[in-house]
Amino acid sequence: MEQAHRHLGPEDAGTLKALSHPLRMRLLLLVHEAGPATVGMLAERLDQPVGVVSYHMRQLARHGMVAEVPELARDRRERWWRLVPTESLSMTPSEFAGDPVGSVASRATMLQLIDATAERMREWVNGMHAWPPEWQDAATLARKGPMRLTAEELSRFDRELDDLVLRYQALGEDHQALGEDGGDDRRPVVFFCHTEPVGPPPVSE
Structure with missing residues (x-):
């Protein structure tokens, strides 16, 4: 199912x-x-x-x-x-x-x-x-940070990224629904994301 x-x-x-x-x-x-x-x-x-x-x-x-x-x-x-x-x-x-x-x-x-x-x-x-050239420059390979966050803030950051991706997915789908997806300007794009805390894990009390 x-x-x-x-x-x-x-x-x-x-x-x-x-x-x-x-x-x-x-x-x-x-x-x-x-x-x-x-x-x-x-x-x-x-x-x-x-x-x-x-x-x-x-x-x-x-x-x-x-x-x-x-x-x-x-x-x-x-x-x-x-x-x-x-x-x-x-x-x-x-x-x-x-x-x-x-x-x-x-x-x-x-x-x-x-x-x-x-x-x-x-x-x-x-x-x-x-x-x-415009596609070479638009694609990114970058390491960003560090940020000082709590676990809850990191989870919220991930949810906000999800919302951003969904917004841009809808943008492409809207153009396709209107028949504006032809030509070479609009291409499938993938986005990779990884976040992790840095350093040793906290010691349990």
């Missing part, structure tokens, strides 16, 4: 284990960014055998992350996949503190997301000069 908001908790250890596979994480992010695609298109983009990609897409579907789009198929052999739409996919690390299996699965999933994100950033840096 598709959900607007999906929270992965300790009861979702199987889903987290599925997402901790490096190819599955890359496939999920690719379908998220590119939209519906066939197994062949995904295999070509990631330089993987079609059979391997097909297997891992079925595993993602088993855990409700992707779904088939049969109406796009031109024949019975062609299989299209899309992301199962969610407004948010969240995970609360502290929920796994007393769960050895969930802790390993959640950490492995987060590390795969980091690896996939770093790979994507390297691809951009290596190929950025093929883009027009």
